[in-house]
Amino acid sequence: MSTVTFEGVSKRYGEVVALDALDLRVEEGEFVSLLGPSGSGKSTTLNLLAGLMDADTGSIRIGTRDITGLPPEQRDIAMVFQNYALYPHLTVFENIAFPLEARKPRPDAATIRAKVERVAGTLGVAPLLARYPKEISGGQQQRVALGRAMVRDPKVFLLDEPLSNLDARLRIRMRRDLKALHHQLGSTIVYVTHDQAEAMTLSSRIAVFDHGKLQQYGAPAEIYERPANIFVANFVGDRETNFLDGTLEAGADGLVYATALGRIPLGNGGATPREGRATRLGVRPEAIAVEPDGGSDLRVVLTELAGADLFLTVRGRDETEVVARADPRAIRITEGEGVRLRFDAERLHLFDAGTGVAVRHGGG
Ligand SMILES: Nc1ncnc2c1ncn2[C@@H]1O[C@H](COP(=O)(O)OP(=O)(O)OP(=O)(O)O)[C@@H](O)[C@H]1O
Ligand SMILES: [Mg+2]
Structure with missing residues (x-):
């Protein structure tokens, strides 16, 4: 079971309420986007789920397991950040293999090779395994970063603006790739973006945030056709309402x-x-x-x-x-x-x- 449930989760930084009493449930296998303008609480939500910081109040569950107090490595989650820095001195193969090499006990070499090759095949980077990050394109680097997350077979993938460093055309292509990848893996994905078009095209459901508050949670068509308030009506859509x-x-x-x-x-x-x-x-x-x-x-x-x-x-x-x-x-x-x-x-x-x-x- 890899449903994700937030119940009454809040986070403050001094006076700033970064996240205000969030209730949110992501079903198994869903692709959910957290959408909102800068500072609306998207990354805070993701970081709380990843265990990179602690909530002030509320609880977070994966399946039936309460993970609120667990350290990141015990959460069965893989995260890809906006700045997906690959290790420059390692090849593509070694970059993808890195999380497996770090595992205790370390899997044997044949197991690692098989896993890396399977992931690289899925992502279309198999011909690049011997190259170094600086010898591949931005989109390819992005896929390698995804591969590094995938190789761990996590229950839940967290992606924080993973496409924001790519140019507009490549972003649209990667969007398609991500969607195909999700269909193929069937894993639960929580995806942060401030790009409403990205959220509309990728998601099974979109959670729209503003000022740390969840404004609306629903399927893309529902958000577009039945906006819950003026903020959502204005924020979602390629032109202003x-x-x-x-x-x-x-x-x-x-x-x-x-x-x-x-x-x-x-x-x-x-x-x-x-x-x-x-x-x-x-x-x-x-x-x-x-x-x-x-x-x-x-x-x-x-x-x-x-x-x-x-x-x-x-x-x-x-x-x-x-x-x-x-x-x-x-x-x-x-x-x-x-x-x-x-x-x-x-x-x-x-x-x-x-x-x-x-x-x-x-x-x-
Ligand atoms: N470490 C921190 N210390 C103080 N305030 C913080 C910290 N991190 C985030 N905040 C504040 O919390 C609020 C939510 O931030 P968050 O990073 O979740 O926004 P976001 O929606 O991810 O924005 P962006 O699209 O710019 O990444 C903002 O007002 C931000 O300034
Ligand atoms: Mg952010």
């Missing part, structure tokens, strides 16, 4: 949100928020359709072509702006033109303006 202030009105076909950009139907089906609370509408760029309309008050003030997407910034009379995502091949619009906006009611999110907590998602 648009936020519009307005007031709720009852229309003939359900609720309507009256904003500076017009009256936006929220559709039927969702919950009706409590009266008297200020609200804010969240809408992703792809949930806004733009159509040319010479008679409209709304103007396109900026067009940005980003490969497959065209981003249009649309401004109302009172300077309120939203960004819409369009298909550049389907629309001909130039800056300064008048447009009409259509909001997809299924993809609108209403938040409490005071607490930021989601009170209603489109589509139920």
Whole structure:
């Protein structure tokens, strides 16, 4: 059993609450990402799990075993850090073999060789075993660092921003490799990243952190489509979510949100928020359709072509702006033109303006 369970785990550094009463459960074989901005408590969570520091309160279990007080080497965990320094004076083979050589009793040479070759084969670095770290690429070094962790057959892998030293293209390739590797190994992986795209593509579930607090824990699609609060809506997604202030009105076909950009139907089906609370509408760029309309008050003030997407910034009379995502091949619009906006009611999110907590998602 290699489930990981945090129960009420907190950690402070003086005045700073690095982690605030974390409850989190990672199922066996899951790939869970800890996602959040710098300083949100991701590495603290991972280091507590690895045993590199002690929690102030709470308990951590792997399977049914309470590991809260155990030293790192008794936790059956392997960790790969952001700075995956390989030993420069050792070959790739010796680097991967290192944790086995250090084991007591030391396995015999044939066992070590077999294990290293199996791991190297899995990671596609078998032809590089005789080389030194400086004679292989960054991505290859990264894989060797993973190999050094894998060779120990740990119950749980912890990876702290392992791809952050790689260039953008290589990172995307390594992402694919990591995912394939996870499918192959079936091990439990806890992965730290501040890159929401990485978390979205790799994870079975994402735990979103801010200021040491877990904000939401769920599958990527759930986090994206039903953000628990304004922070999550804004942090997850390759473009920022648009936020519009307005007031709720009852229309003939359900609720309507009256904003500076017009009256936006929220559709039927969702919950009706409590009266008297200020609200804010969240809408992703792809949930806004733009159509040319010479008679409209709304103007396109900026067009940005980003490969497959065209981003249009649309401004109302009172300077309120939203960004819409369009298909550049389907629309001909130039800056300064008048447009009409259509909001997809299924993809609108209403938040409490005071607490930021989601009170209603489109589509139920
Ligand atoms: N050794 C330390 N002493 C004092 N404060 C610390 C220490 N380590 C972390 N902190 C503080 O605890 C909070 C959480 O830090 P943590 O390293 O967990 O963040 P993170 O989410 O991993 O950020 P990053 O993306 O920058 O790595 C931050 O406010 C940080 O400044
Ligand atoms: Mg960190």
